[in-house]
Amino acid sequence: MHSPLIQDLINHLKYLPGVGNKSATRMAYYLLEQNKAAALKIANSLQQAVEKIHHCESCRILTENKICQICADLSRDEKTLCIVGSPADVFAIEQSGIFKGYYFVLMGSLSPLDGIGPNELGLPKLFEKVNKENFQEIILATSTTVEGEGTANYIINELHDFSGTVTRIAFGVPLGGDLEYVDGSTLGHAFSGRKPIS
Amino acid sequence: MHSPLIQDLINHLKYLPGVGNKSATRMAYYLLEQNKAAALKIANSLQQAVEKIHHCESCRILTENKICQICADLSRDEKTLCIVGSPADVFAIEQSGIFKGYYFVLMGSLSPLDGIGPNELGLPKLFEKVNKENFQEIILATSTTVEGEGTANYIINELHDFSGTVTRIAFGVPLGGDLEYVDGSTLGHAFSGRKPIS
Numbered sequence: 001m002h003s004p005l006i007q008d009l010i011n012h013l014k015y016l017p018g019v020g021n022k023s024a025t026r027m028a029y030y031l032l033e034q035n036k037a038a039a040l041k042i043a044n045s046l047q048q049a050v051e052k053i054h055h056c057e058s059c060r061i062l063t064e065n066k067i068c069q070i071c072a073d074l075s076r077d078e079k080t081l082c083i084v085g086s087p088a089d090v091f092a093i094e095q096s097g098i099f100k101g102y103y104f105v106l107m108g109s110l111s112p113l114d115g116i117g118p119n120e121l122g123l124p125k126l127f128e129k130v131n132k133e134n135f136q137e138i139i140l141a142t143s144t145t146v147e148g149e150g151t152a153n154y155i156i157n158e159l160h161d162f163s164g165t166v167t168r169i170a171f172g173v174p175l176g177g178d179l180e181y182v183d184g185s186t187l188g189h190a191f192s193g194r195k196p197i198s
Numbered sequence: 199m200h201s202p203l204i205q206d207l208i209n210h211l212k213y214l215p216g217v218g219n220k221s222a223t224r225m226a227y228y229l230l231e232q233n234k235a236a237a238l239k240i241a242n243s244l245q246q247a248v249e250k251i252h253h254c255e256s257c258r259i260l261t262e263n264k265i266c267q268i269c270a271d272l273s274r275d276e277k278t279l280c281i282v283g284s285p286a287d288v289f290a291i292e293q294s295g296i297f298k299g300y301y302f303v304l305m306g307s308l309s310p311l312d313g314i315g316p317n318e319l320g321l322p323k324l325f326e327k328v329n330k331e332n333f334q335e336i337i338l339a340t341s342t343t344v345e346g347e348g349t350a351n352y353i354i355n356e357l358h359d360f361s362g363t364v365t366r367i368a369f370g371v372p373l374g375g376d377l378e379y380v381d382g383s384t385l386g387h388a389f390s391g392r393k394p395i396s
Contacts, residue, residue, distance in 0.1 A: 002285075025289075
C-alpha cells in the first residue's frame with residue numbers, strides 16, 4: 001500500500017523499542033511531510049554514533065573517546081567502585097548525586113542460555129581493574145532480577161581474594177511508597193533487611 | 199552526562215512524534231548496545247526516503263515514482279474522486295476496501311493563520327484535474343475538525359461549475375459505538391442526518 005521506500009522506512013523504524021506499525025507509520029509520514037531536516041539529522045546522528053561510539057576502555061560504558069568522561073575525571077573518589085548493569089543505571093545514580101566513585105558497566109547480565117557468559121560482560125577486565133587499582137569498597141548495584149542477582153553472586157564469589165569490602169545496595173520499600181502497593185518480594189526484602197533503631 | 203555524540207542522537211530522536219527524553223535515551227542505547235545494524239538500516243532508509251520521496255504528480259500522495267501506485271492502477275473506477283486530508287486517510291479507506299476510485303490528497307487543511315492557503319494544498323491542481331478528467335462524483339472525505347470542514351466548504355464553493363455530484367461522507371454514531379460514550383457534536387450529526395426507514 002505504502003510506496004516501497006516508505007514501507008522500508010516504516011519496517012526499519014519498527015526496530016526502535018516500543019515502536020509498532022502505527023507509530024512507525026506516523027513517524028515516517030511526519031518526517032517526510034513535515035520535517036525532512038529532522039530526518040536527515042537523525043540519519044546522520046545514527047551513522048556518526050554507530051561509527052564512533054564504543055566501550056570505554058576502563059569501565060565499558062559507551063563513549064566516543066578512549067576513556068569516558070567519568071573515568072577521566074580525576075576528582076572522583078578513587079576508593080570506591082560501583083558495578084552496574086547498564087549505562088542507564090549510571091545516569092540514574094549520577095543524577096541522584098549520591099555516589100562519587102567510579103563505575104564498571106557490565107552491559108547486561110549473565111545469561112548462559114543466551115550465550116552471555118563472564119567474557120561477554122567484561123568480567124576479566126573487571127577483575128584486572130580491581131587487582132590493579134586500589135579500591136577499598138566495591139558496591140554491587142546490579143538489578144534485583146534473577147539474572148541481576150545471579151550476576152552479583154557470581155562476582156561476589158570471584159572477588160573472594162579482594163582485601164576491601166564488597167557491598168550490595170539495599171532493597172526495600174521505596175521512599176514515598178505506600179505499603180499496600182508494594183509487591184511481596186520487595187516487602188520480603190524490607191523485612192529481612194530490617195535494622196534496629198539505634 | 200551522555201557522551202556528546204550520544205546526546206546529539208538523543209536530541210535528534212526527540213524530533214520523532216511521541217518520543218520524549220526517556221524514550222529517545224532508551225532508543226539510542228538500545229541501538230548502540232544491541233542493534234547497530236538496525237541503526238544503519240534506519241539511517242539509510244531515512245536518507246533514501248528524504249532524497250527520493252516526493253508528491254505524486256496526479257494525487258499529491260507521497261511516492262518515489264512520478265505517479266503513485268493507486269493513480270497508476272487503470273483498473274480502478276475512473277468516475278469517482280475522493281478528496282482526503284492526508285496519506286493516512288487514504289490507507290484507512292483502502293484497508294476498508296469500500297472505495298475503488300481515485301484520490302486527491304490535500305496534505306493538510308486550509309489554515310490562513312499558519313500560511314496554508316489553496317496553493318499549499320494543491321487546489322489549483324485539483325481543479326485542473328477535475329476539469330481535465332471525467333469524474334461523475336467527487337467525495338469530500340476531509341476530517342470533521344473546524345479546519346477540515348472549512349477546507350471542504352471552500353472546495354465545494356470552487357466546484358460550483360462541476361457537472362457531476364459533489365458529496366460529503368456521512369458523520370454519525372460509529373458502528374459498535376455505545377450511545378452514552380458518543381460526544382455531543384457526533385450525536386448532533388447523527389440526529390440531523392437521520393433517515394426515514396423506507
